[in-house]
Amino acid sequence: MKIVPTSGPHISTENQVSSIMLQVIFAICPATLFGIYLFGWPAFNLLIITVVSAVVFEYFCLRLAGKPSAILKDGSAILTGWLLAMTLPPWAPWWVGVVGSGMAIIIGKQVYGGLGQNVFNPAMLARVALLISFPVELTTWINVTPFGSALAPDFITGLKITFEQVSDLDAYTGATLLGHVKTELSQNHLLPDILQNQFTIQESWLGFMRGSMAETSAVLLLVGGIWLNYRKIINLSIPTAMLFSVWICSLVFNWWNPAHYLSPWIHLSSGALMCAAFFIATDYVTSPNTVKGQIIFGACCGILIFIIRTWGGYPEGAGFAVLLMNAATPLIDHYIKPRIYGRNRQGKPLEAKE
Amino acid sequence: MISLVEKMRIRGGVHAEENKKQTANQPIQTELPLDTKLYIPLQQHVGKAAEPIVRVGDKVLKGQLLAHSQGMISAPVHAPSSGLIADINFYPAPHPSALPIRTIVIETDGKDEWCELKPVNDPFSLDPEEVSLRVGAAGIVGMGGATFPSAVKLNLGRKSKIHTLLINGGECEPYLTCDDRLMRERAEAIIDGIRIMLHGMGVKKAKIGIEDNKPEAIALMKKACEPFPDIYVITVPTRYPMGWDRQLIRFITGSEVPAGSRATDVGVLMHNVATAYAIHRAIRFGEPLVSRVVTVSGKAAKRTINMEVPIGTSISHLFSITRVDPDKTARIVMGGPMMGESLPHSDLPIVKATSGVLALTHDEIKTGTEQPCIRCASCISACPAGLLPVDMANRIKSNQLDAAVSIGLKDCISCGTCSYVCPSNIPLVHYFKYAAGELVARQQAQHKSEQTKKLVEERNNRMERIEQEKAEEAARRKAAKEARDREKAEKARLAAEKEAAS
Numbered sequence: 135m136k137i138v139p140t141s142g143p144h145i146s147t148e149n150q151v152s153s154i155m156l157q158v159i160f161a162i163c164p165a166t167l168f169g170i171y172l173f174g175w176p177a178f179n180l181l182i183i184t185v186v187s188a189v190v191f192e193y194f195c196l197r198l199a200g201k202p203s204a205i206l207k208d209g210s211a212i213l214t215g216w217l218l219a220m221t222l223p224p225w226a227p228w229w230v231g232v233v234g235s236g237m238a239i240i241i242g243k244q245v246y247g248g249l250g251q252n253v254f255n256p257a258m259l260a261r262v263a264l265l266i267s268f269p270v271e272l273t274t275w276i277n278v279t280p281f282g283s284a285l286a287p288d289f290i291t292g293l294k295i296t297f298e299q300v301s302d303l304d305a306y307t308g309a310t311l312l313g314h315v316k317t318e319l320s321q322n323h324l325l326p327d328i329l330q331n332q333f334t335i336q337e338s339w340l341g342f343m344r345g346s347m348a349e350t351s352a353v354l355l356l357v358g359g360i361w362l363n364y365r366k367i368i369n370l371s372i373p374t375a376m377l378f379s380v381w382i383c384s385l386v387f388n389w390w391n392p393a394h395y396l397s398p399w400i401h402l403s404s405g406a407l408m409c410a411a412f413f414i415a416t417d418y419v420t421s422p423n424t425v426k427g428q429i430i431f432g433a434c435c436g437i438l439i440f441i442i443r444t445w446g447g448y449p450e451g452a453g454f455a456v457l458l459m460n461a462a463t464p465l466i467d468h469y470i471k472p473r474i475y476g477r478n479r480q481g482k483p484l485e486a487k488e
Numbered sequence: 489m490i491s492l493v494e495k496m497r498i499r500g501g502v503h504a505e506e507n508k509k510q511t512a513n514q515p516i517q518t519e520l521p522l523d524t525k526l527y528i529p530l531q532q533h534v535g536k537a538a539e540p541i542v543r544v545g546d547k548v549l550k551g552q553l554l555a556h557s558q559g560m561i562s563a564p565v566h567a568p569s570s571g572l573i574a575d576i577n578f579y580p581a582p583h584p585s586a587l588p589i590r591t592i593v594i595e596t597d598g599k600d601e602w603c604e605l606k607p608v609n610d611p612f613s614l615d616p617e618e619v620s621l622r623v624g625a626a627g628i629v630g631m632g633g634a635t636f637p638s639a640v641k642l643n644l645g646r647k648s649k650i651h652t653l654l655i656n657g658g659e660c661e662p663y664l665t666c667d668d669r670l671m672r673e674r675a676e677a678i679i680d681g682i683r684i685m686l687h688g689m690g691v692k693k694a695k696i697g698i699e700d701n702k703p704e705a706i707a708l709m710k711k712a713c714e715p716f717p718d719i720y721v722i723t724v725p726t727r728y729p730m731g732w733d734r735q736l737i738r739f740i741t742g743s744e745v746p747a748g749s750r751a752t753d754v755g756v757l758m759h760n761v762a763t764a765y766a767i768h769r770a771i772r773f774g775e776p777l778v779s780r781v782v783t784v785s786g787k788a789a790k791r792t793i794n795m796e797v798p799i800g801t802s803i804s805h806l807f808s809i810t811r812v813d814p815d816k817t818a819r820i821v822m823g824g825p826m827m828g829e830s831l832p833h834s835d836l837p838i839v840k841a842t843s844g845v846l847a848l849t850h851d852e853i854k855t856g857t858e859q860p861c862i863r864c865a866s867c868i869s870a871c872p873a874g875l876l877p878v879d880m881a882n883r884i885k886s887n888q889l890d891a892a893v894s895i896g897l898k899d900c901i902s903c904g905t906c907s908y909v910c911p912s913n914i915p916l917v918h919y920f921k922y923a924a925g926e927l928v929a930r931q932q933a934q935h936k937s938e939q940t941k942k943l944v945e946e947r948n949n950r951m952e953r954i955e956q957e958k959a960e961e962a963a964r965r966k967a968a969k970e971a972r973d974r975e976k977a978e979k980a981r982l983a984a985e986k987e988a989a990s
Contacts, residue, residue, distance in 0.1 A: 140584075140819075140830050141584065141829070141830070141917075141918055141921060142821070142825065142826055142827050142828055142829070142830070142904050142907075142917075143825060143826045143827070143854065143904035143905075143907050143908045143917070144819055144821050144825040144826075144828065144830065144846075144848060144852075144853050144854060145504060145505070145662065145825045145826070145852065145853065145854055145908065146854035146856065146907070146908050146909075146910070146913065147502075147504075147908060147909055147911070149866075149909070149911045150856060150859075150911050150912075150913075151859050151862055151911050151912050153911075154862075154864070154911055205859075208859060210862075248860060249859075249860045249862060250860040250861045250862045250863055250912075251860070418862050418863050418864040418865065419862055419863045423863065423865035423868050423876070423878070424865070424868065424869075425869070471876060471895075472499075472868065472871070472874040472875070472876070473874050474747070474873060474874045474875060474896045474899050475499070475734060475738075475744065475747070475872070475873045475874050475899065476734070476744055476745055476746045476747035476748075476749070476899070477746075477747045477896075477899070481896070483746040483747040483748050483749065484744055484746035484747070485746065
């Protein structure tokens with residue numbers, strides 16, 4: 135019996151960093167599997183490429199920094215790659231995934247010092263950088279071609295789509311709902327006409343529509359998010375604040391002028407909002423530490439998303455909104471702190487009262 | 489809505505795996521083989537160590553005074569069993585360091601013979617001061633682990649006109665069930681002890697807080713306090729560290745103890761249930777505090793039990809009773825697993841503060857390697873004091889202790905909740921304990937350098953003064969000499985004039 139005295143606590147939670155990452159990955163699985171089902175082998179290839187290259191870049195950076203490669207086991211690189219892949223156009227060529235992973239891991243995370251040190255969400259940083267650098271590839275939205283449908287590419291075709299330049303892709307593509315609405319509105323068309331024959335709200339919630347690889351199914355993302363909350367990995371303050379603020383903003387504008395402003399339910403069910411609310415904005419590293427701070431963070435994200443979607447140059451603004459609020463996180467944490475027991479908010483002792 | 493309000497009253501905390509069922513249904517055993525030697529440290533309390541009044545070779549009876557208290561804050565020590573005083577010397581203390589501490593060793597004679605006791609039939613006819621005196625003479629200290637002399641607290645309660653006595657039956661530490669068993673088996677005695685305390689402080693009302701994971705104890709205690717309308721049992725949520733006095737005070741009374749103030753400033757005072765029981769024994773039966781209920785648990789122990797153990801019994805004796813497997817034992821913890829101290833070996837005595845001894849296996853203890861912080865903020869939401877453990881640790885890491893103090897380091901209660909919840913296994917509370925120690929050391933160093941500076945300054949002043957005095961003295965002498973010379977010259981002149989005249 136050799137005992138080294140140490141101070142308490144002598145016990146700890148089962149929760150470990152790697153198990154947290156694993157559970158988040160588990161929570162995004164339904165939406166991802168659905169995305170692969172919708173968009174076929176190319177989507178699967180893109181996911182694998184992005185995740186594998188993220189891990190390779192992480193390994194490379196760890197070697198360079200002289201850190202033990204056992205850090206890879208924390209699963210954070212896999213998660214970053216996975217989240218990035220979810221937000222990419224499903225038939226994006228292989229190099230989009232690789233370049234994106236590189237930006238996420240190297241510029242988004244490791245240059246700051248690795249896990250926990252980054253200011254911006256790595257996946258969103260890479261997503262936005264890709265969008266600005268490669269606007270064509272990042273806005274090529276493939277039609278829904280589920281496995282078993284006539285247009286679904288087989289495995290070999292899938293590899294060709296991913297690894298070779300495909301020239302006649304235009305036949306299979308179209309705009310996302312938000313993109314379509316933005317274009318049409320700019321041509322002075324009115325919403326009821328634009329949305330006619332384009333869209334049913336069920337499809338939008340379930341996700342049978344064009345969009346990023348695993349962002350189309352609002353319901354499955356919601357399920358994953360609720361499960362994460364049930365597992366106490368995330369709390370719902372950020373998602374709730376974010377969804378509610380988008381809902382309220384769009385409700386007010388839609389009520390004021392339904393011909394020009396989308397209904398709140400379309401806002402909630404389309405684009406990257408659900409994914410960002412539950413899986414991107416809730417990233418521990420880049421979001422505030424206190425519940426109050428998280429509510430402010432989430433609400434501001436939501437308002438920014440609504441503003442960018444409605445008046446901005448891009449049809450979707452989730453990535454930009456999250457990054458902007460990431461930058462504001464240290465400020466929020468500086469001003470919003472929990473009150474210390476026995477002290478007021480300014481840190482002075484409370485007045486004694488019996 | 490009410491539950492919402494209740495929730496607001498406790499902040500942070502964790503619901504750790506309780507591990508109480510191993511011992512919760514084990515009645516308190518009293519008929520256990522007596523240890524052949526009892527090691528009774530003279531300091532088992534906050535304050536000054538007791539001073540022995542016995543000599544080696546003396547025969548003592550159980551309950552006999554061995555060492556009397558010293559000064560205002562101290563507590564006497566009594567013989568836990570009858571026998572011979574074998575030694576009065578320095579022996580390892582039940583502390584992680586196991587540094588030597590002055591200890592009386594009794595070789596037990598196995599008779600366990602009580603000395604003459606002075607029971608009180610009607611404690612309520614005693615003067616309140618007399619209650620405090622007797623409690624003090626019985627060597628009773630806070631049995632929840634704080635070990636503050638109870639008599640001092642009773643006096644404080646009497647002087648500061650508190651309105652409610654709070655009794656801590658929370659027992660929020662995992663594994664421990666000694667208070668639970670005590671409440672289940674000796675509820676009437678505890679209530680009697682509470683009534684005696686109320687009498688001793690001149691207070692009417694008492695509230696007993698018990699965590700809701702002890703339904704049997706709650707039911708029995710409620711039944712026991714039925715005849716007394718001013719004593720209530722209050723069910724509190726199971727949430728470590730519910731037993732932190734200030735957490736319990738806020739939950740039960742709704743008022744928060746201001747930073748830097750005492751509980752009495754909000755009109756309450758808190759004692760532990762085991763202390764109430766000890767006071768009952770001390771006043772009603774005249775028995776000093778010579779034994780306590782201890783939980784022995786942990787997966788390395790084949791038998792997990794609660795037992796009433798004479799103070800000074802060695803832990804290895806308890807381990808042989810509970811058949812602890814030394815090969816499986818990865819850590820010996822005295823107290824609960826959250827705030828308890830790990831001991832280097834088992835040849836250390838049970839003291840008044842020992843609520844439990846745990847023989848933990850490797851699977852039970854925290855062993856994960858430290859990983860980078862992912863800012864999950866679990867520590868922030870878990871901190872019962874409302875601190876920012878992650879930020880404090882970062883500041884301490886970069887040696888900015890003052891910055892850590894400015895965000896609340898001194899309000900840390902070292903409950904360890906932050907370290908418990910951290911998924912990256914960062915030893916947060918260790919940083920805070922280190923920083924607290926380092927701050928004291930720095931203050932001492934600063935004090936020392938200031939003292940030195942002062943002494944040097946004084947010396948310089950003194951030297952200057954001496955120089956000045958010397959100079960003045962010299963000047964005076966010179967002046968005197970000149971005066972003398974002038975006088976001489978004058979005299980000579982006068983004499984010359986006289987001569988010339990004559």
